[in-house]
Amino acid sequence: MDNLKERVTIYEVAKASGVSLATVSRVINNQGNVTPQTRQRVEATIARLGYKPSGLAQALAKNKSTNIGVVIPSANYVYISNLLHGITEVAKEKGFVLSLFVTSHSKKDALSVVDKVITSHVDGAIVFDDELDADDFEKLSSYYVPIIVINNNIQSERIGSITFGYEHNLVRILNNHFEKDNVKRPVFLHVHNCGQLLTRTEAAFVRACEAANREYRIFNVDDSYTRTYADFIGYFKDHRNGYFVAYRDSIAAAIVNAATDSGLKVPQDVEVVSLIGTKYANITRPTLSSMHINMSDVGARAMYMLIELMNHELKQKTYKFESEYTKRDSTKE
Amino acid sequence: MDNLKERVTIYEVAKASGVSLATVSRVINNQGNVTPQTRQRVEATIARLGYKPSGLAQALAKNKSTNIGVVIPSANYVYISNLLHGITEVAKEKGFVLSLFVTSHSKKDALSVVDKVITSHVDGAIVFDDELDADDFEKLSSYYVPIIVINNNIQSERIGSITFGYEHNLVRILNNHFEKDNVKRPVFLHVHNCGQLLTRTEAAFVRACEAANREYRIFNVDDSYTRTYADFIGYFKDHRNGYFVAYRDSIAAAIVNAATDSGLKVPQDVEVVSLIGTKYANITRPTLSSMHINMSDVGARAMYMLIELMNHELKQKTYKFESEYTKRDSTKE
DNA sequence: TTGTAAGCGTTATCAG
């Protein structure tokens, strides 16, 4: 590994332009106190030698890396790539580089990621991970890394949080449904290992059903369109209706497609609501009624909050994104 | 900004455990030549003080950062998030941290990203960007950063490339179509600013049409489901058939849905092929015939190639991923 | 086995 070996250093630039390190540094950092001529000369040598400052050395000396750590459970979901998109846009605008950390749904893994983030020396972090709890964030925070936690309400000195409002909306939709229909059995589709958001909405679902005195079911499904589709092709052989609450668009689409392909009518026989809606809710046919939070906005907001937090000027430490329900063709209401 | 100020340093660990810096360093790096007792003592202090080495200082001293730069045009497309997923999985397995750089479709932007990558002091980079050309890569490479270029065949000492095979497949499909059908006019949907891959396949489309002596059209569409859908609702008012080649699933879906919603039959009246297929090709109804390359595999392969390149042991510097065509319900063939 | 000291490429605090 000799990849960084022969970099041009500030020292060579100084020598080549007949000034000291300090002067070159001033030029690089656009500080005053440099004669236009000197500046020009130095800039010329910089260009000629193709000198690029080492971010590493700068960070070490300045005690500031302009790196932001981003922790996500996987890069493979549409709503997470939307989140990432929002984060990257603001990061670029504000001149930060993002370090990406992926946790993959296990507590142990998540903890080792926390260590990595600390070691990485980031100036701040945005964490979207269900495995970590208040203590873990406290630990991370104790290393003086300001954090914005997404989907987890943490109250602490150097931590800001963004939360999502799905439960209230879901309960409202369910009650509305119960009023008009007392035939279809409500079914919640539980995806294994999908974190607290799912758990919380599932609990809300159960509460709503029990309050309305409706018999409900919880199904375990795989987090895969193909397998869920296959499962429901089987299911619809002897169940000819239902009201389904799915975690993701792809799960919801699996049910809708399985129902349609089994000769059932959506939404007359089968109704499906998707919890985490994306633009695909609008593309599938029938279109999917879904709840939606603009994850790109969430990402952007997280970055803005983090920047304020790093500057000690974040006033409102908690921000709640309320989901929006859009009735489409997969439900009657 | 005092976020990194009060970090525990190796020096404090040394003092607290009554040894020298060097010994602590040896313990951290799991080097031999340390008495079990000493090691234990040091490890205890490390745990007690909550010491985490500074990746920055380590990188500077070792001339090696274990950071990989990843350059992408946007985080907002499904196939790019798939790519990212493949990269992250291997990166995690091999202990690399990823630095994410987003270029957003402009040459100037792309160049400034190259500078940032150099400054970032990454050990290597994976670049998926259409704006950059051989010279730009040569420049990046001249800073001793090994690169894997995706979707651009670059031949150079410290550069490896991964290319995509869409054209051959597209021509085959078109010819096949021309044989069976000489009514539907072939139409290529040009998305503005979508890079060389689109340009190349478009050229292949034109060649195939001309070779078959078929009249064709190139349409400009927005890179947006909603707008393309609206455009085609208009279009299908006075055009009642067509054979469309779309760049992405979402564009293809827009046409299929617009056709269906205009009372046209897919694939009898309107046929649509999607170039860059994703799992959504299977979810929409009718399903979309599409070409497909598993981008997650591409990402993983890119990381493996990069690691070999960094170790000077990459033999085959170019790897081509051939697309796979899957006929689904949006075409007859 | 352990310690000393010279880097790594910058910035920042002084004098001049």
Add this chain to the structure above:
DNA sequence: CTGATAACGCTTACAA
């Protein structure tokens, strides 16, 4: 306005 020189936190010969 410019130049020494000491940090920044760590690694790594070289000595001991």
